[in-house]
Amino acid sequence: xxxxxxxxxxxxxxxxxxxxxxxxxxxxxxxxxxxxxxxxxxxxxxxxxxxxxxxxxxxxxxxxxxxxxxxxxxxxxxxxxxxxxxxxxxxxxxxxxxxxxxxxxxxxxxxxxxxxxxxxxxxxxxxxxxxxxxxxxxxxxxxxxxxxxxxxxxxxxxxxxxxxxxxxxxxxxxxxxxxxxxxxxxxxxxxxxxxxxxxxxxxxxxxxxxxxxxxxxxxxxxxxxxxxxxxxxxxxxxxxxxxx
Numbered sequence: 001x002x003x004x005x006x007x008x009x010x011x012x013x014x015x016x017x018x019x020x021x022x023x024x025x026x027x028x029x030x031x032x033x034x035x036x037x038x039x040x041x042x043x044x045x046x047x048x049x050x051x052x053x054x055x056x057x058x059x060x061x062x063x064x065x066x067x068x069x070x071x072x073x074x075x076x077x078x079x080x081x082x083x084x085x086x087x088x089x090x091x092x093x094x095x096x097x098x099x100x101x102x103x104x105x106x107x108x109x110x111x112x113x114x115x116x117x118x119x120x121x122x123x124x125x126x127x128x129x130x131x132x133x134x135x136x137x138x139x140x141x142x143x144x145x146x147x148x149x150x151x152x153x154x155x156x157x158x159x160x161x162x163x164x165x166x167x168x169x170x171x172x173x174x175x176x177x178x179x180x181x182x183x184x185x186x187x188x189x190x191x192x193x194x195x196x197x198x199x200x201x202x203x204x205x206x207x208x209x210x211x212x213x214x215x216x217x218x219x220x221x222x223x224x225x226x227x228x229x230x231x232x233x234x235x236x237x238x239x240x241x242x243x244x
């Protein structure tokens with residue numbers, strides 16, 4: 001009975017997707033995958049670099065298998081391998097937060113399985129602004145102000161809502177996370193890290209979204225400064241977007 005109830009619940013959660021793709025082509029077959037191009041990411045896959053591993057200068061890799069459904073969302077992701085579990089969590093969250101263009105048959109999108117491997121190359125993977133912040137963080141007394149040390153805290157001016165983690169969505173679970181991020185003098189976020197989360201998937205989803213935000217930088221003595229800010233994020237299952 002419990003198994004039947006869970007099946008009915010998951011079916012109900014996914015019903016809006018099924019209704020919209022009632023006339024879609026069936027999933028790709030083994031023969032299809034040999035001839036069809038893989039799903040294309042709308043933007044470059046660039047996961048959050050796990051904060052602790054980056055400070056240690058640790059590089060590594062992760063590989064995730066996942067399915068791209070008809071509307072371009074990644075579902076059913078699982079880890080094929082990783083040099084550290086944190087790299088796998090970061091890549092999984094980035095994939096679930098990325099929109100894909102699934103391959104099409106006769107103009108109709110096809111449900112497709114694929115995989116993504118990403119290398120985390122330590123300091124060498126950073127752009128100049130991030131490298132500057134990282135160098136500061138490694139100093140005994142970084143010149144990065146805490147939330148209680150500025151006259152005006154950094155505030156978001158452009159936000160992207162975090163995707164609801166697929167596993168949590170399937171289970172009908174709500175949750176929350178707190179993310180600390182360093183906002184530089186230009187309002188760019190760097191190195192979001194999970195302070196707390198009711199489930200680690202919520203933490204990684206929130207951190208992944210926040211790294212794409214734009215901020216009004218913190219102010220100190222009338223000057224823009226590099227500063228830390230803590231951002232609470234709530235995941236409410238009852239308010240999921242109908243676009244899924």
